[in-house]
Amino acid sequence: MPSVPAVIEADALTKYFGSFPAVDHICFAVEEGEVFGFLGPNGAGKTTTMRMCECVSPRSGGILKVLGRDPAHHARAIKREVGVVPQETNLDPEFTARENLVIYSRYFDIPRREGESRAEELIKFVELTERADTPIEQLSGGMKRRLILARALVNEPRLLILDEPTIGLDPQARHLIWDRLRSIRAEGRTIVLTTHYLDEAARLCDRLVIMDHGKILVEGEPESLVQKEITGEIVETEHTPAVEACLNSHGIPFEVAGEVVQVQTKDPAAVTGALLASCSIGRVITRRATLEDVFLKLTGRRLRE
Amino acid sequence: MNNVVLAAAVPVARGISHVWARNWRVYLKNPLLNFAIPFLEPILTLAAIGFGIGAYVGMVGDVSYSCFFAPAVIGTAVMHAAFFECSYASYVRMYYQKTFDAITATPVTLREVVLGEVLWGATKGVIYAACILVVLAIAGLADFPASLLVIPLALLSGVLFAAIAICFTAISPGIDALNYPMFLFITPMFLFCGTFFPLELLPAPVQAFAFAFLPLTHVMALMRMITMGAPTPYALVHLAWLIGATVLFIPLGNRLMERRLIV
Incomplete structure (x- = not known):
């Protein structure tokens, strides 16, 4: 105290x-x-x-x-x-x-x-x-x-x-x-x-x-x-079945947030590289984690009344 | 001991006065209109009665109908003014304008808000009574100086009607629900409690009901004694009834309001 x-x-x-x-x-x-x-x-x-x-x-x-x-x-x-x-x-x-x-x-x-x-x-x-x-x-x-x-x-x-x-x-x-x-x-x-x-x-x-x-x-x-709550950075790309399958095949854990797929990682370069090389995606973004990511992680994405 | 009581009472009195003063300032925003209405209303009513109905009725007992009816103009105006203010107007302040919420975030407590509202409702009754008294004096329909007692009586009855109104405000689910007490309680009193005709003309059980449960019966009896300069010992009974009811309804209004707003 x-x-x-x-x-x-x-x-x-x-x-x-x-x-x-x-x-x-x-x-x-x-x-x-x-x-x-x-x-x-x-x-x-x-x-x-x-x-x-x-x-x-x-x-x-x-x-x-x-x-x-x-x-x-x-x-x-x-x-x-x-x-x-x-x-x-x-x-x-x-x-x-x-x-x-x-x-x-x-x-x-x-x-x-x-x-x-x-x-x-x-x-x-x-x-x-x-x-x-x-x-x-x-x-x-x-x-x-x-x-x-x-x-x-x-x-x-x-x-x-x-x-x-x-x-x-x-x-x-x-x-x-x-x-x-x-x-x-x-x-x-x-x-x-x-x-x-x-x-x-x-x-x-x-x-x-x-x-x-x-x-x-x-x-x-x-x-x-x-x-404390988020390890590393966030890689975001579009959410398609192909991307999902591709990430699964690489063994990269991800989270779906509506239209986007998010990957939390300490090595964003490797994830981005894998995505671009073998997943045939149009767009990928790497960004720093924000308070919003912490908030959504802790309280979920479900809509509240 | 007295000092302790006083120290506790000072902030309460201040809180009440701030709430009252807020409403007074709103009232003064439109003084011409707000003071013209209490003058015009009784003039119109008395003209209709005096020139119209009074001509048919002639005498009530040994006084003219206008003289009989004059105190009812004051009594019913006090009732309407105080009740309206602490029902519809208080409801608007409480529910739509959130004025009570804003004030209770300050050192002023909800009880002081309620008491300030009741005192303000009574004040409106007194303003009406005073304006009407001037009209009655000019028309020669009231006995002076005894009729000055109308003012303290208007204050007491104003507090009572305002306190009853605040109870209904506290339990009304919506502003429309306030029409129930208005039409089932206030309007019958306006018509039957010794206003347009003597209470004695009603059947005995109805008279007993009016005496036991309807505050305007007692207000009217006292008003008439005052403006006619004819007091009877019954005055004390009527006074005791009004004071008793006031003592009952003020804490009830406070409790009901706390139950509604303190969650």
């Missing part, structure tokens, strides 16, 4: 919905100042875990400490120091962008004058200055997500929890949010996020876990996870 107390500590954290374990005895610790990611397919238990950490959903079992306190008894004190970006956009449609921030700051007992000046700064921070007095419904999806990020910062949180922060955004908007998250991290704030986007996780997270069926499958730094 590290000497500095963790920002979030979970031990055998469990959540049941009826008899269904949505989160099943998970253990993790988020350290001060890091970006910690939760990856997993739909229904893996990521959002449920976030909601327990946000003190809005009571746990069914295990130990949970957020900022050193138990959410079951100190929710109000914890929430004062936590900023939340929910998956669902729940900005107040009755108000403009600026008013949303000012009204929200009131829920934290921030004096109106102070709230107004923070709103001004945060609007600038997420580049919405020209839209400050626009009603919510006239903002684009990306603007709404940026405004929600600004809203989550209105109480100057020590811990920022983001559930799918860039869902449905165009590349420009995603890059802006990533950039802002990096500068929030640089201020020493701790960030916990969930995402489906593996490139997002690889770019942002210092450490991450991959969850499925309510359990944590692996934990680590993105780069070392790839190295």
Whole structure:
């Protein structure tokens, strides 16, 4: 255990919905100042875990400490120091962008004058200055997500929890949010996020876990996870019966992923050579393994509801 | 000991006030419309009654029909305003706008959200009552200064109707389901609880039912005593009923809302 107390500590954290374990005895610790990611397919238990950490959903079992306190008894004190970006956009449609921030700051007992000046700064921070007095419904999806990020910062949180922060955004908007998250991290704030986007996780997270069926499958730094879970590189070629037969005849193990065949190997040159020499293929690609390969290896390729 | 209670009560009161203030700010976005309606509605109703029906009915007991009906304009308006606000309007905030979710991610608790909503619903009842009272004063249909008591009564009954509404909001599977309490509970009260005609004209068992189960019966009895300046000792019974029901429905609303939203 590290000497500095963790920002979030979970031990055998469990959540049941009826008899269904949505989160099943998970253990993790988020350290001060890091970006910690939760990856997993739909229904893996990521959002449920976030909601327990946000003190809005009571746990069914295990130990949970957020900022050193138990959410079951100190929710109000914890929430004062936590900023939340929910998956669902729940900005107040009755108000403009600026008013949303000012009204929200009131829920934290921030004096109106102070709230107004923070709103001004945060609007600038997420580049919405020209839209400050626009009603919510006239903002684009990306603007709404940026405004929600600004809203989550209105109480100057020590811990920022983001559930799918860039869902449905165009590349420009995603890059802006990533950039802002990096500068929030640089201020020493701790960030916990969930995402489906593996490139997002690889770019942002210092450490991450991959969850499925309510359990944590692996934990680590993105780069070392790839190295640990995948040996060598990936050779990809088209998926035809001929290629399959050819690979089998060479005794090369492979995996079928829809239209492509993938070979995991430490010696990509040899595999590529064999393919080109005797399998009569049109196209072959060698690439480095990514977090996506780890993700699919651990959680499978089957579609989730 | 008192300090401990106070220290626990301060954040609760703050939370409630933030929720109330959010709704108040929305209300003020359109002040002209929002304050014109509570003035116009009673003027139209009283004109229809005074010029129309009142001419046929003549006297109820020893007062004119307009004078008899005037307190019903206030009582039913408070009921409608508070109930509508904490049923349909609260449902929209809770379900469609996710306002409750957004607020409960802050230090404000769900209980404070519910109480803030109820207090806001009651406030709308009070706004209606105050506007109507002005109209009644100008029309000479209410006894002053006694009729100023209408305001605290509107607050109490507003809280009760809002609390009942929030219970229905918490258990409604969809916004359309709120039509059931509206048409099976609110509309019958509007018609039968001593509003358009004296409760005594109803068969005795119906009277007993209205007295036992329908809050507007008690609101109307008190309203009429106030605007006519004719209190009776029964006032205490009616008051006790309203307070008792309020004490019952507020925690019930809280529990039902927690059951729905805290998962």
